[in-house]
Amino acid sequence: MSRKNKQSFFWGIRHMAIARKITLLYSGIFTFSILVISFFMTINITGIQQHIIRRELTITISNIDAYLQQGKSLNNDALRDLLDNKYVEVNVYSKKENAYYFSHFGEEPLLMQLRETNFPPSEGIFAKKDDFYDQGQQTLAQDEFKISVQKEKVENCTEYILENNNRQQIMLISTVIPTQGGQYQVEAYKLIGINSNFLRGFIAKLATVNVIGILCAFLIGWYISQRMLRPVEAIRAAAERITIEDLSQRINTDGPDDEMKELTVTFNSMIDRLESSFQRQNQFISDASHELRTPISVIQGYANLINRWGKSDPDILQEAIDSILSETEHMSALIRKLLFLAKGDQNRMLVQKKLVSLNEIAGEVVKELEVLEVNRKIVFEEKDKAEIWGDPDLIKQLLWIHAENALKYTKDGDLITLRVWKDKKNAFVSVGDNGAGISKVHLSKIFDRFYRVDQSRNKGISGTGLGLSIAKWIADSHFGHILVESTEGEGTTFTNVFALSGKMKKEGEESRKF
The missing domain is CATH 3.30.450 (Beta-Lactamase)
Incomplete structure (x- = not known):
């Protein structure tokens, strides 16, 4: 076989369908085995015959011995x-x-x-x-x-x-x-x-058995390959049916608990994640469009008002300017939050971690609240000194998100409490209030993007519904989590849980992208 023919042969094998490869492999192994067995049977037929003759001669001598001994x-x-x-x-x-x-x-x-x-x-x-x-x-x-x-x-x-x-x-x-x-x-x-007739008959029968066996091996190999690859074919067919508009297709997972079932379960799990991701993306785009549409509509409305009557009326002009500035600030804050979450989703957010004190960060937030003269009673409780390995700016932003929510949903003169404590494994920092509270129906959704509790009841409260989503991302990036305790009409407490720093890591800052 020439080199070119060899390359063509191996190329054809390499690019052959998997079902044919399995068929050829199974039938090839069976054919090789049966031919080897037939070869050894043929070349050892003399040895087999000698064994039979030796036994016959030994029995004959034994019979004569017994006869003579009598x-x-x-x-x-x-x-x-x-x-x-x-x-x-x-x-x-x-x-x-x-x-x-x-x-x-x-x-x-x-x-x-x-x-x-x-x-x-x-x-x-x-x-x-x-x-x-x-x-x-x-x-x-x-x-x-x-x-x-x-x-x-x-x-x-x-x-x-x-x-x-x-x-x-x-x-x-x-x-x-x-x-x-x-x-x-x-x-x-x-x-x-x-005997030549015996030998020819033996070889003919052996060849017939071999041909039938090889043919059965090919048929069985083809059947086995089709049966083994049936889940793969189901995955291929399902993948063809799946589109962005229709991610509901799934593959039946009935059958034995083998590798193919694991592949099917993995494929269905992947489609579940894709469907959930697309749903969140579509919801995110819809909510973002809605949130951006409102300030743009307001700005456009006041611009038209200025164009019609505000040029000659100072009061209308000032009202329009104030509203435009307010909506612009709101839209700017919304865009900043969207960009923050987008970077987080794409793992492009730089998190610079070092050894930080939760007591110091919570104390800074308390001082800033007092400087703002928010007309609330601010209480800071430090039960323990708690240190974690984290980004101080992000941790402070996390606490400010909770503090802003507490300011929004509490009345003048109400109480806002920040607490810091720890146990053997974790450090805790909480922000609590005695404001409106959250009903149990909404607790499971408050970390969803653009989700706001009872928007009709809170029309006068500004917000984008992204703050708690950002807070959750910050907690996750520090391998922590947020606990929520709330009773409607009595108040809400957000408790942030982080692992203690443990032994001092090498000095300097540690950077990690999320």
Whole structure:
């Protein structure tokens, strides 16, 4: 195979469909295995036949031994009656009687002629092994027979494989059987010849079985590959049906708890996250558009008012300017918050952490509230000294978000309380008030973006609904969380929980992006 053809072949395998790859792999392994087994069966068929013949010869000798041990007289007819296998030939020499007994009919077989030529009757067939090696091999060689294998099986028992130039083989087992009537030399032998018809039939049957097995392997491999890849096909079909407008498609997860089910569950989970993300994004865009539309509409309305009548009326002009400035400030604050959350979502917000004291940050917020003369009673309680690893500016912004909400929803003269304490693992800083409170219906949604509690009741309270979303992001970026306790009509307390700093980390600031 040329290099170009090899590259084309491997390119085709590499770009083949997975179902075909699995089919080829399964059927290829099965085909290779069955061909290897068939090859070894074919080349070992002689060994198998030798094992069978050896067993037949051993049984025959055992039968003769049992017969002689009973003291019965031996003759050719009795010897032939002792044979279970008609293809086994036996020659027996009685040393006491100096007589030969044969199991065959008619003319003497070749082996006995060779033995008689080389071994005088007085010495017996195998009276001397050296004679068998020397004189016997000379005569065997004249007839193109030679000893190819010789094995000492047990005491007084020897196995020979005789072979001629035509590849014909004979297995012969020779032994001595001692009895009360004397010793008997026994040799049992049989032609080791694989019948050509038998061999052709065996190979034909083996080839037929192999072809059927390989065909079944391909069919089973194809079925297995289709069954294994069915969840993948379902994922592909579902992915084709999924669009931005329709993220409701899911894949059935019924079936065994295998890797394919895990893949299906993972795919459905991914689509769930995408659907939730798109819903939040759409809601965010809708809410942002709505929040920006209101100040723009107000500014546009006052601009038209100035254009029509405000040029000559100082009171209308001043009212329009004040409203435009107010809405511009509101829109500017909204845009800043949107940009803050956008950077946080994109992991572009730089968080510069260092060892900070919650007591100091909470104290700064308390002082600033007092300077503003907010007409509220501000109480600061420091139960413990608490230090965390965090960004002081973001932590201060977090507390100010809670403080601004407390100012919005409490009346003049009400109480706003900041507390700092700690336990063995965490530091706590809370901002509480005794204002309007939040009903249980709204508690689970107050951290959603643009969500405002009972907007009809709080029309006079300014806000964008983004403050608590920013507060949650800051807490998450410091691996903390916010607890909310509120009773409608009695007040609300936001408790921020952070891990204690533990051992002092290396000096300086540590920067991390979220």
